[in-house]
Amino acid sequence: MLRMPEFSYVHPKTAQEAVDLMFSTENAHYVAGGTDLLPNIKNGLHEPSLLIGLGGLPKPTVTLDGGVISIDGGMKLSALASNSLVKASAPSLAEACSLIAGPQIRNMGTIAGNVMLDTRCIYFNQTEFWREALGFCLKKSGEWCHVINSPKSCVATQSSDTVPVLMAKNASLVFLGRDGERRMNIRDLFQFKGEDHLKLEKGELLVRIEVPVSAEGTESCYRKVRPRGSIDFPQLGVAIVAQIAETKIEKLVICVGAISPTPKMIKGLDAFCGETLSDEVIEKIAAIAKKQCRPQGAVAGGEKWRREMVAVEVEVGLAGLR
C-alpha cells in the first residue's frame, strides 16, 4: 500500500484554536475531508509535521439572512448538494457540489476544502517515484514546468467545481487568521501562479462562504466536462449567472474553471445587456468566451478540444437558461 510518512494529528474544538495551532509548528496543514490532501501526502507532495483536523469544530450550518446565504466552511459537499436552502437559492452551487468526484468523496469533502483545493496537474499529482523519473517540476522540488516546457511558470490548474459558481455569484469568503476575521471577494483570491495560486496570509482558515441571493429573474447553471460520469476532476467547468427579463439579458456573468491556475471571468459581457438571448447572441457570447480561455495542458483531454468545449458548454448552458 502506498503509505504516508509519519506526522502528528490534532483536532481542535474551535477555529481559533486551529489557527493558533498552525503557528505552533513548522509545516502544519489543515485537513477537513482529506480527500485531496491525503493522496497528495501519499504522493510525497507534502511532508507535514502536523495535521490540524477540522472535524472537531462546531457542527457547520447553512443560514439565509439578509439576502445572503452563509455557508460554514465545514459543510460537506453531499449535504450542500441536497440542502433545501441551497437548492432553492443557489441551485447551480448545489448542482456543482453534486458533480464533484464520486459519492464517497462528496460525503467526506467540505465546501471550504473544495474552494481551497490545491491546483492539479498530470505531471504533479503523481508519486514521488514517478515525478523523479520524469524530473521534478517547479510546483514541487524542481525548476521546470512540463506542461509548457519552460521554467517560467507553473500552470497547474485550479480544479474546483464550486469556485467558478461562487465567482460567478460574486461570493465572499471569510477567513480566520491570527488577527481575527478577514472578508474577501472570491474573485480576488486567485493568482496566476500554479505553485501558489491563493493570495492568503499564513494560517488563514476559510470559515465561511457568503453567497448573495440573486435578484428575481436570475437563472444560473454549472456545466462540468469530464471523461466519466463520476469520480473525475473537471476538464472544464462553466458557471453562468444570467438575469433575464422577458427574454432580454439584464446581467450576464460567466466564469470558466479548470483551464489554468485561475478561473477565468469572461470579460465584455455587459455589451450584451438589453439583447435578446437568441441563438445568434448565444453564439457570439460563446465565441467571446472561447477567445478568452486558453486551457492549459495540465489537465487531460487536449488543449484544443477543451478550448472548443468552452464555446459548446457556454452555448448549451445559455440555451438552457432561456
Next chain:
Amino acid sequence: MKRLINLDINGEVRSVAMKDHHTLLEVLRYELSLTGSKQGCDKGDCGACTVLIDGDPILACCSLAAANEGKKIETIEGMGNASGPSKVQRAFDVSGALQCGFCQPGTILSAEALLRDNESPSDSEIREALAGNLCRCTGYTKIIDAVKLAASGMSQHSGMLLGKAAEGFDVIGAPARKADAIEKATGEALYTDDIVLPRMLHGKILRSPHAHANIVSIDTSKALALKGVHAVMIGEELPKAYCVIPWTPDETALCTDKVRYIGDGVAAVAAVDEDTANKALKLIEVVYEVLEPVIELDSALDEGAPLVHNTDWKGRDRTSNLCKRVALDFGDVDAGYEQADARVDVQYFFEGSTHAAIEPHCAIAKWSPDQRLTLWSATQVPHYVHRAVADVLGIPQGDVRVIQPTLGGAFGGKSEPFDLEFCAAILSKKSGRPVKILYTREEVFYAHRGRHPMDMKMTLAAKSDGSLTAVESNIMIDGGAYHSFGMITAYYSGQLLTGPIDFPAYRFESKRVYTNKPSCGPKRGHGSVQPRFAFECGLDELAEKIGIDPIEIRRKNAMKSGQRTVNDQLVPSTGIIECLESVERQSDWKNRWGKMPHGKGLGVACSMYISGTAYPVYPNEMPQSAVILRGDRSGRITIFSGCSDIGQGSDGMLSAIISEETGVPLESITVVSSDTDLTPVDLGAYSSRITYMAGIAAQEAGRRLRARIVAAVAEAWEIPIERVGVTQGMVFDIQDGSKTATSQEAMQLAEAKSGTLGETGQYWTRKVGGKYRGGTIGASPAYSTTAHVAQVDVNPRTGVVKVEKVWAAHDCGRAINPIMVEGQIEGSVYMGWAEAILEEHTFHSSGLHKGPSLLDYRLPTSVETPEIIASIIETIDPGGPYGAKEAGEGPLHPIIPAIANAVFDAVGIRLRRTPFSPDRVLSALAAKLEGSDNA
C-alpha cells in the same frame, strides 16, 4: 509513537494502538483484522475501501483513523455474516453480482446506505449511488439487478439452484449460486493480502527510474544496516532467466545487468513493516549508465536503434529489436485479388490497455523447517508459477507449494510469474521469516502484461455479391521490454482471424518488437482483439464499397459447423448465424440501420475465439487438467482441482458437473482448488480453457464415481445396473419408483462394496491444429462465436460517443450455468467498450507511463457503462463437456469494431485509432467536412 484510540466499529468499541498517520483502512485491515475492507488503488480512486461513517459511505484509505474517534463506523463485517447475511448481500449472491468479489464489500456498503435512505431507488439512482465503486468484472449489470432485488425484499433464497436445468439434466444449464458468494459478500473471503502470518515481514522492490540503463553498481549496505531491515537482495542473487514460454527466457527476477523500462526491479528489501521497507529502499544506492531508450513502435526496428536486449535467449548477439516475426500464407491471395470486384486497403491502430484488476498483485513466501517453500500468490496460473519459481531458485519442484487464495480479478494480468513471487521467496529464505510483498497500484501498471498496441494494415477483397476472395494482414506489435507470451501474441494476431468469417485465401505477417516500456502480454482476448477491430471495420468498409448490408456480408461469408478455416483449423461448432440473427432481430436492425437520425447509429461486428489453447506452453504428454474426487459415508464429495477460480466461477462449474453426474447435490460438494500440494495439475485460467478442459476431466471423474455408486446400489437392490437412476440427492429404481435411497445411503453402499471412494478424471491434450509449422498455435478443440450490435449517439459538437445500448449474442455451446455466462458476456462487453471509449495505457517520450493510477487510467463507473443485453446462443459442441465452450474472452472482441461501425452509421466517419476520444472524433468530423478520410 503509537497511541491508543477508541473506535466504535459495528457497534463494538475497539481500542487500538496506532500512529497518527495511519489511515482508517490501514487500521481496519492490519490492526483489527477487519479485512473485508479492501485496498485497490492506494489513493481514493476505486472505492474498494468504502465504509460507512455515521451512515454515509466514505473512503477509508483517505481518512485518518484518528479522525474517526467518536464516530459510528460500519464495515462489511457489520452488515451480516455467513449465518445471517443482509438482504443486500443475499441479493448480490442470487443475482450473480459477485464474480471476483474484491470490490463488492465496498459496493455493498454503498448499496446498503442507499437503501436506508431510499427504499425503492430507480436504475439511475442506483447507478449514481454506486458511481464511486469501480467493478472490473460485471459491467455493473448484475450489481444493479442485485440492488433492485434487495430493494424488493425478495432476495431470500435457499438452495444452490436458482432455476431449472436444461432438458434432460438436473443441474447442467440451471442458473446456480456460487459456493463462495456469501463469503465474498460478507468480507470473509481471504484474498492474498488478507493473510497475515506470525513474524511476517513486508517486502518492497526498488524500481528503475530509467527506461534504459546499464546497472554500474548497487550498494545495499546502508539499507541492510537500517534497524528493522531483515534482508536485502539484488538481481545477481537470482540470475537465472525465465519466461512463461520456456523457449524464450529473457527476464530475471530482478535486473542483473541493465534495466529495460521505468519500473523494472533492481533490488528488494524485507523489513518489519512497510514504512521501514520504504525507508530502506531510499538507502540503496544504484549507479546507472543511462542509455538511449527505444520508445516508439515505428522506429524500434530502425537500423542503429538502441537494443533493448543485447543478446537473445541463447546468448547470441542481437542485431535488432525484433522479438518474433510470423509470416504465413494460405491459399492464393493474389488470385483472390484478381477475382475480386472490390478491395479495401485499410490501416487501423489499437492503443495499449491494461487489465486493472481491482486487487493488486500480492505474494507471501514462507519456508518450512524442511526447506520447502510455500508461496501464496494472487496468480491465475499457480502451475506455471510453481515451475518458474522452482526453476529460478534452483530447487526441486517438489519442494515448492503454490497456493492461490481467493483472487480479486485477473483478466490475463496475473497469468505469468512476477518479480514479487521470486523476491518474496528469496527474502523469506534470507530472513528466515515469512515475507509478504503487495504491489502498489503504480507497480501494477508497471507489471502490466496488458493489451499490445498494434499498427495494422489489412486488405480485404470480395466479389460484387459480397463473397470474400482474399484477406491480407500486416501487423506491427509493440511488445514492451520482455517476451511474456510474445511469440503466441504474434501468432494469435494472425492465426485467430480466420473465423467466423470465412475466406479462401489469407496471408499475414506479424512482427512483435521490443521497446523500453512495461511488457505487454495477454489481456482478455489475447492477441486477437486488435486485429479483430481492424478486420471487422475493414469488412464494413468493403460492404460499403460493394453496397451491401454489413450483416449480409457477414452472413454471406459465415463459417459452418464442422468446417476447416483457411489456416486449417477445425471448427467443430459455430453459432455465428444464430448470433447474427439474434442481434439483428433484437436491435431491429433492418428497420433502423442506416435510417436513424444524424448522430445516431447502429454497428455490427462478430468474432470467434479459442476454447482453450490446444497445447500446454511447455510440450508434454501429461494431462492438461485433472480432477480428483473424494467421497465418503457422510454423503459429501470433495473435488480437488488445480483450476484457478479467478471470479469466473470455475469452482461452480466443476461442482455442477460432479453434481450432475453423481446426483450429490451442490450443497454437499466442496471444492478444493489451486493448491499445488493438494490438487492435481491444471495449467491455469488462461486462453479460456477451463470449462472445456477441466469440465471434461470432471465429467470423467464424476462418471467413474457414479459407476461405483450405481454398481453398489444395483447389487444391494438386486437389479441390473441399468435400472439404477441417479437424480438430485437420491438414487432410484427406474422401473419401481418406490424403491429409492438417498445419495448418502448410496455412497455408503458404494464405500462398503468397493472401498474408499476416490476417482480421477483428466483432459488429455487433443491433437488438433494445422499441419504446418505454427499450425498448433491458434488451434483449439472448440471455438466460441459472438456477434454484437452497438447503438451509439455521437454528439457532433463535443465529439463524445455515447454507447446507448449493446446487444451481445454469444455462442458458448452449452451454458452450464447461464448466470455465470451472462456475467462473462456483460463483463466482456464492458471491458471492450472501455477500451474503445476511455482507456489508454500510454507513455511519455521518456518511456514513463502517463498516469499509473486509477484516477488517470479511467475505468468506467456504473454511470456511463452502457446498457448491455446479453443473449446466450447454445450450439452444442460435439467435443465439449455437455457441448460447452468458452464464454470469458470471446464476447469482448466485437464490441470495439461494432462501436466504430456504429459511429460510421451515425456520422459517416471511420475511427481508425482507439480510444475513440472526443478530440479524435471532432478531428475526424472536421476532416470529413474538408473531404479527407482521416481519423
